[in-house]
Amino acid sequence: MSDLTRRTAAQLVDALATGEVTSVELTQAHLDRIAAVDGTADAGIHAFLHVDAEGALAQAAASDERRAAGRVAHALDGVPIAVKDVLTTTGLPTTCGSKILEGWVPPYDATVVARVKAAGLPILGKTNMDEFAMGSSTEHSAYGPTRNPWDLDRIPGGSGGGSAAAVASFQAPLALGTDTGGSIRQPGAVTGTVGVKPTYGGVSRYGLVALANSLDQVGPVTRTVLDSALLHELVGGHDPLDSTSIDRPVGGLVEAARQGATGDLTGLKVGIISELAGDGWQPGVMTRFAESVALLEQAGAEVVEVSCPSFVHAMAAYYLILPAEASSNLAKFDAMRYGLRVLPEGVDAPSAEQVMRASRDVGFGDEVKRRIIIGTYALSSGYYDAYYGQAQKVRTLISRDFAAAYEKVDVLVSPTAPTTAFRLGEKLDDPLAMYLNDLATIPANLAGVPGISVPAGLADEDGLPVGFQVLAPALADDRVYRVGAALEALLEEKWGGALLTQAPELDGAAR
Amino acid sequence: MPARAEISRDEVAHLAELARIDLSDAELDHLAPQLSVILESVASITAVAGDDVPPTSHPIPMTNVFRDDVVRPGLTAEEALSGAPAVEEQRFSVPRILGDEQ
Numbered sequence: 001m002s003d004l005t006r007r008t009a010a011q012l013v014d015a016l017a018t019g020e021v022t023s024v025e026l027t028q029a030h031l032d033r034i035a036a037v038d039g040t041a042d043a044g045i046h047a048f049l050h051v052d053a054e055g056a057l058a059q060a061a062a063s064d065e066r067r068a069a070g071r072v073a074h075a076l077d078g079v080p081i082a083v084k085d086v087l088t089t090t091g092l093p094t095t096c097g098s099k100i101l102e103g104w105v106p107p108y109d110a111t112v113v114a115r116v117k118a119a120g121l122p123i124l125g126k127t128n129m130d131e132f133a134m135g136s137s138t139e140h141s142a143y144g145p146t147r148n149p150w151d152l153d154r155i156p157g158g159s160g161g162g163s164a165a166a167v168a169s170f171q172a173p174l175a176l177g178t179d180t181g182g183s184i185r186q187p188g189a190v191t192g193t194v195g196v197k198p199t200y201g202g203v204s205r206y207g208l209v210a211l212a213n214s215l216d217q218v219g220p221v222t223r224t225v226l227d228s229a230l231l232h233e234l235v236g237g238h239d240p241l242d243s244t245s246i247d248r249p250v251g252g253l254v255e256a257a258r259q260g261a262t263g264d265l266t267g268l269k270v271g272i273i274s275e276l277a278g279d280g281w282q283p284g285v286m287t288r289f290a291e292s293v294a295l296l297e298q299a300g301a302e303v304v305e306v307s308c309p310s311f312v313h314a315m316a317a318y319y320l321i322l323p324a325e326a327s328s329n330l331a332k333f334d335a336m337r338y339g340l341r342v343l344p345e346g347v348d349a350p351s352a353e354q355v356m357r358a359s360r361d362v363g364f365g366d367e368v369k370r371r372i373i374i375g376t377y378a379l380s381s382g383y384y385d386a387y388y389g390q391a392q393k394v395r396t397l398i399s400r401d402f403a404a405a406y407e408k409v410d411v412l413v414s415p416t417a418p419t420t421a422f423r424l425g426e427k428l429d430d431p432l433a434m435y436l437n438d439l440a441t442i443p444a445n446l447a448g449v450p451g452i453s454v455p456a457g458l459a460d461e462d463g464l465p466v467g468f469q470v471l472a473p474a475l476a477d478d479r480v481y482r483v484g485a486a487l488e489a490l491l492e493e494k495w496g497g498a499l500l501t502q503a504p505e506l507d508g509a510a511r
Numbered sequence: 512m513p514a515r516a517e518i519s520r521d522e523v524a525h526l527a528e529l530a531r532i533d534l535s536d537a538e539l540d541h542l543a544p545q546l547s548v549i550l551e552s553v554a555s556i557t558a559v560a561g562d563d564v565p566p567t568s569h570p571i572p573m574t575n576v577f578r579d580d581v582v583r584p585g586l587t588a589e590e591a592l593s594g595a596p597a598v599e600e601q602r603f604s605v606p607r608i609l610g611d612e613q
Contacts, residue, residue: 107590200570214569243576244569316553327530334531336605338594344533352606353531361533369532370542373523374549376530390556392566397559399567431545432552448570474571 004029005170009079009227012173016067016078023067023078027060027122030080034124034171039510041144045152047166049085049143050093051125056080059122066120076234077120082172084163085126086133087218088207089113092123096209097131097141097159100333100340100363110207111242112176112218112235119234124172127162131365132330133183133211135159136437139428140367147424148191150464150503154421157187157437163221164191169506174231175221180211181318182417182441184219185453189416189467192455192499194484195221196228197441199474200448201246203232204239212325213244215318215445223500225454225485229257232477246475256478260485263493265299268483271306271409276440282419284459288466289415292456295490296413296483306405306412310397311443317398318442319435320378320391327375330368335359370431399447406473411483414440416453416467444471452480454488455499465499517547 004026007015015021031053038045063078083089086096088106095101109117116123130140138146138161146161148154149169156165163175164187177184179197188195196219203218210216220231236250272293277286297303334356335341344350344358364372378387405412417437427433444451449471456468468487472479492498520543527534534542588601597604 104594107586107593201573240578244571244573246571310559313556313559316556319549319553320556331531335596337603339596341596350606351610352608355606356531357533360531361535361538364532366542369527369534369538370546370549372530372532373526373542373546376526377518377522377546377550380526380529386557387553389566390560391553392568393560393564394556395567395570396564399570429545432548435549435552446570 005033007173008224009076009173009222009230010224012079013075023060023063023122024057026078027056027080027124030124030172031056035510037169037506037509038171044147044510045149045165045169045171045506046144046146047127047162047169047171048082048125049095049097049128049162052092052123055091056122056124059117059120063120063122074119074234076230079121079174080124080172081116081121082124082127082163082166082175083113083116084160084175084177085129086178086209087113087176088209089123089126092126094126094209095143096133097129097143098363098365098368099142100359102340104338108207111204111239113207115235116176121174127160127166127175129162130159131368132209132326133159133178133180134326134367134371136182136186136434137427138162139424140365142365145424148421149506150192151421152509154423154464155190157190157417157421159183160187160221164188164193164195167221167223168193168500168503173223174227176218176235177221178208178216178218179445180215181322181445182438184221185441185451185467185469186417186437188221188453190421190465192465192503193221193223194225194228194452194454195219196232196452196480197444197450198232198236198477199246199450201244202250202450202477203236204242204245206239206241210329212322213329214325215322217445223498225452225481225488226254226257226261228452229253229481252478253481256481257485260482261489263299263486263489265296265301265483265486268301268411269409270296270301270303270483271405271412272303273311273412273414274305274307275309275311276414280418280436281415282459282461284461285415285417285419285466288456288459289468292468292487292491293413295487299486299490304409306409308398308401308405308443310394310401313394314398314443314446315435315439317391317394318438318446319374320387321395323371323375324378324388325375327372327379330372333360333363339363367431395446398443402443402447402449402473410472411479412471414469416440416469420459420462420464420466440469449474450477450480452484454484455491457491457495457499458502518543518550
C-alpha cells in the first residue's frame with residue numbers, strides 16, 4: 001500500500017469512490033510516511049510542527065462510515081491534508097512558528113479549516129513556517145528549519161516551506177498555505193510542487209493569523225494543478241466572517257484545469273514580463289523558463305514581451321507596506337490574553353508594560369523584530385508620507401501596470417523565483433539577500449491578482465527545481481489553472497512523468 | 512521631510528521602546544546596521560510617485576461591508592480564557608497597569 005502516498009489527490013478521490021482503499025488506509029499510509037521521513041528539527045524533512053495521528057485516523061474512520069452509508073460530504077471526503085500553522089485549528093496547537101504562541105490551542109477554527117473538516121478531509125497536522133510568515137526559507141521558524149526534499153542541506157522556500165516540503169516528500173497529498181509576498185508560490189518553485197495564490201478576497205482569511213491584511217491570501221499547495229483546483233474550489237468562496245471576502249461564488253477552476261490539460265492554448269495571449277529577468281537571475285532558471293515559454297507557443301499561444309515599468313519598485317513598496325501592517329497586527333501579542341508571558345528579570349512587581357516588553361523580546365525572533373521596528377519607523381510621524389504614503393502610491397502604479405498589460409495579453413508569465421533553493425544558513429543574517437527571493441511574486445500581492453507556480457524542470461547547474469509563474473487578472477483565477485495545467489501536461493509528456501519522480505527517495509531520512 | 516537612508520542605534524532603541532520590545536545591547540548592535548541596510552534599499556521609493564498618483568490601501572476596493580444584524584454564537588468565557596497566561600474569577604489576570612508615580 002506504500003504507493004498510496006505517491007498518488008495525486010484526484011487519483012485518491014477515484015480510489016476511495018471505487019472502494020479500492022479506505023480513508024483509514026490512506027491516512028495511515030501518510031502517517032507512516034511522516035514517521036519515516038519527517039524526523040525532527042535536527043534530522044529529516046521537518047515539515048510538521050504537530051502531527052495529529054489520533055485525530056486524523058478518527059476523522060478518516062468517520063469518513064469511511066459516511067461513505068459506507070452513502071453520505072459522502074464532498075469529492076475530497078477522506079483525502080488527508082496538512083495545514084500551515086498560521087491557520088487556527090481547535091484541538092491542535094497553532095504557533096505560527098513563534099515562541100510567543102508555543103502550545104496555544106485556538107478556541108475557534110479558521111473558515112478554511114472548518115470547510116476542510118466539514119468536507120471530511122482528515123487533518124494530518126500543522127506545517128512549519130517562518131515565524132508569523134516572515135521569510136523565504138522557513139529558517140525563521142522558532143522550532144528549527146524545514147529541509148528541502150531534493151537536498152536536505154537546502155531551504156524549502158518560505159514562509160510555507162513546511163506545506164510545500166510535506167507534499168513534495170509525499171507526506172500529504174494536499175496542504176493549505178498562505179501567500180503574502182510569495183509564501184505559497186516560491187516554496188512551490190524550489191520544491192518542484194504546485195502552489196496557487198488566489199485573487200485577494202477569493203478565499204476567506206477568518207482564522208488566518210494576519211501578517212499583512214492588505215496582502216495575505218490563503219491558497220492550495222499540491223503536486224498537480226488539478227489537485228490545487230479541487231482544493232481551491234473547496235476552500236474558496238464568500239465568507240461573511242471576513243469583510244474582505246468577495247461576495248460571488250467560486251467555480252470553474254477544476255474545469256479550467258481539465259481543459260488546460262488537453263494541451264491546447266489556441267488563441268491565448270501570453271505576456272513575458274520584461275522587468276523580471278536580467279542580472280541576478282540564475283541561468284538555469286532562465287533556460288527552463290524559456291523552454292516552457294516555447295512549449296506554450298507550440299500549444300498555440302501567442303507570446304509577446306510586456307513591460308511593467310513600476311515592478312522595479314515593488315520590492316521597496318512591499319517591504320514598507322508589509323512591516324507597517326505587521327507591526328500593527330503583532331501589537332496584539334501583549335502577554336495578557338493569550339500567548340507567552342515573561343516577567344522581566346530583576347524587577348519587583350513589574351508593570352503590564354514591562355511584562356509586555358520582556359515577553360515580546362523573548363517571544364519574537366530576529367526577523368519579526370526587524371520588521372516590527374521598520375514598520376514602526378515607516379508609520380512614525382515625519383516619515384509616514386515619505387515611506388508608507390509613497391509605498392501606497394507605488395502600489396497604484398503597479399496595479400496600473402497590470403491593468404495596461406492585461407489589455408494586451410490574457411496572462412503574464414515569469415520565473416517564480418530568481419534562483420533555485422539556496423543552502424540553509426546562506427542568507428539567514430542578510431535580510432536583503434533573503435528579500436530578493438520574492439522579487440517576482442510580490443507584484444501579484446500588491447495588486448491582488450491571482451498567480452500559480454508550476455514545476456518547469458531542474459536547473460542544469462545544480463539539478464534543483466525551477467518554478468514557472470502564471471499571473472492573471474483579478475477574479476480570472478481559472479486562467480492560471482488553464483495555462484498551468486497545459487504547461488504541466490506538455491512538460492510531463494517531455495519528461496515521461498511528474499518532475500517529483502526524479503526526487504530522492506528519502507528512505508531513512510528521519511534518522 | 513525627506514527620508515534618510517540611515518537609522519542610528521539610538522533611533523532603533525527608541526523605536527523598540529515604542530513597539531514595546533526590550534532589546535539588549537547585543538541585539539541593538541546586531542539589528543541597527545541591518546535595519547540601515549533595509550531602509551537604504553527602500554529609500555528609492557521616496558522619489559517614485561508624484562502628487563497626482565492616488566494611494567492604494569487595499570487591492571480590491573470595497574466599502575461598507577456589513578453583515579445582517581442578527582445574534583450569532585461567540586466564544587464562551589472558558590474558551591476565551593483558555594489561552595490566558597493567568598486567570599482569576601473568570602477574568603484575565605494581568606500585572607499592575609499603573610506606575611509607582613501614578
